[in-house]
Amino acid sequence: MASGRRREFDYELALNAAMYVFWQKGYSGTSMSDLIERMNINKPSIYRAFGNKEDLFIKATERYLEIKMKPHMALLFEEGATLKGRFKKHMMSIVDMQCSTPDAKGCYLVLCQSELISGGIPMQAELLLKSAEAIPTKCYADIFSNDPExxxxxxxxxxxxxxxxxxxxxxxxxxMARSGALRAELEYSVDSILAGIGLD
Amino acid sequence: MASGRRREFDYELALNAAMYVFWQKGYSGTSMSDLIERMNINKPSIYRAFGNKEDLFIKATERYLEIKMKPHMALLFEEGATLKGRFKKHMMSIVDMQCSTPDAKGCYLVLCQSELISGGIPMQAELLLKSAEAIPTKCYADIFSNDPExxxxxxxxxxxxxxxxxxxxxxxxxxMARSGALRAELEYSVDSILAGIGLD
DNA sequence: GCCCTATGTTACCACTTGGTATAGAAAATT
DNA sequence: AATTTTCTATACCAAGTGGTAACATAGGGC
Structure with missing residues (x-):
């Protein structure tokens, strides 16, 4: 069986690039031209490797969930730390990311979820974005319900x-991060909300 | 001096309609077709009455600040209420608005400010959006600095x-409101943050 | 060597974008 | 009533949108 010519670009690197573009511009705000430029591949190659814009967006979103959100969640279950300590670490880890990624400040999901009510987001992408929202809230609620502390x-x-x-x-x-707020400024807010719900 | 034919549409009503479209879709996400449909005027009339898309956006944003934001600020200075009472009323008044406006949930400014880093927002509009952000923070800080309580x-x-x-x-x-959260769910968050900063 | 498959490249498609020229319709001043 | 001024409406423009057809090119299996 002939296996054909091998692609010249790195699939994973290209998908990462697409993720950052969507992170910066959202779904509707991102054009194929943007993606071509930042992924450094020409258009037909993108379509062949990733499908249409929606398919690419879904893959990029799943990648964000996997490599950007998942690591933060693990911090909630570290052994030998207080409940407050774990939440503080978890939240500040997220804030860190929100503030540090250049040209893609804030949260990919918050940005794209805000596009849902604007219309123009395809069905499957909408379902993925909505399901992603349920993950952390469910996780927090489970901890608050079951953790002995x-x-x-x-x-x-x-x-x-x-x-x-x-x-x-x-x-x-x-x-706030998307508007340029700094990590140090936002830490006070995290501390305050933790104190506010009685997590001392 | 002849004054010519009078316009058939209501300027104020049309501008309100434009405001709600931008509130729902942001600046880049709103097309002239959207505006034509919702303002119920044809294109040349819009351009004659409001200028180009950027001009119209600036007018709509100023209107939002005037009729939607300003009323909430007054609640911070009501006589005969505790500091906590005034902040609670102010914040819940905003949350109310964020949750109740159909098809334009959330905050006009938060939505459009998040577009700034995406690019594509004209200069003057950018300046207006950035200056709007400074108003409430400055106001809160002044109160915290000077109010006897x-x-x-x-x-x-x-x-x-x-x-x-x-x-x-x-x-x-x-x-949260933009994603469909209810007023009742968000009140707990407002109470918690007020308690968190020590406003009891 | 040849064939087959998959790639990159160029050019193109129909459609929508923001914006305008032009012509006809209505109202106020003369 | 005539004129002037501003309005509305149809049609149009160049540029950009998401998406593809066509073709030359490159590599592995036989």
Whole structure:
């Protein structure tokens, strides 16, 4: 079986580049020209390797979830740290990322989720974005409900609300980071919300 | 001096309609076709009455600041209410608006400010959006610095940080509202952040 | 060597974008 | 009523959108 000519570009690198473009410009705001330029591949090669714009967006989004969001979640389950310490580390790890990525500040998901109500996002991409939103809130709520320290602090009483509260603050830091806020400025907000829900 | 034919559409109504379109779709996401449809005027009439897309956007943004943001600010200076009461009312008034406007959930400014880093926003519009951001933070910081009750509670020590903290949370509720969160769910977050900075 | 498959490149497609020229219609001043 | 001024409406423009057809090119299996 003949296997044909090998592609000249690096698939993984190209997908990363696409991820950063969507992170900076959102789905509708990103044009194929943008992608061609930043991925450094010409158009038919992109279509052959990744499918159409929606397919590429879905792959880029899944990559973001995998390499950018997942690592933060692990920090919530580190052994030998207090509940507050784990949440603080988790949240500041996210804030760090929101502030540090040049030209792609804030959160990929927050940006693209805000496009949903604008219209123009294809169905499958919409479903993925909506399902991604449920992951951290569910995770936080589970911890608040079941962690012994959380139960002791009474946080299990309002597990759902406490979860939503932290998530809301992280969306806020994402928006602030996108406008140029610094990590140091946002740390105070993280500390305040943790204190605010009674996590001391 | 002949004054000519009178316009058939209502200028104020049309500008309001434009405001809601930008509120829903942002600057780049809004096309002239969108505006024509929702303002119910044909294209040359829009250009004659409002100038080009950027001019119209600036007018719509100024209108948003005037009729949508300004009323919330007044609540911070109501007589005979505690500092916490005034901030609670102010913030919930904003959250109310973020949740209730159909098809234009969230905050006009948060949405459009997030487009700045994407590029494609004209200079004058960019300046307006950036200057709008400074208004509430400056206002909060002034209150935390000078209000007797704030000084008594020690909030004047971190006036700047406390200000940024509340503003960050409001950007978070805006993002949450845009994704469909309800007023009741977000009230808990507002209460928590007020408690978190020590405003009891 | 040949063939087959997959690649990169150029050119093109229909459609939408922001913006305008032009012509006809309506109202106020003379 | 005539004129002037501003309005609305149809049609159009160049440039950009997402997406493809066609063709030359490169590499592995036989």
């Amino acid at each position: 959380a139960i002791l602090l009474g946080l299990s009483q309002n597990a759902q609300s406490n979860s939503l509260c932290l998530y809301t603050m992280l969306k806020g830091t994402a928006a | 704030a000084i008594l509670l020690g909030l004047s020590q971190n006036a700047q940080s406390n200000s940024l903290c509340l503003y960050t949370m409001l950007k978070g509720t805006a993002a």
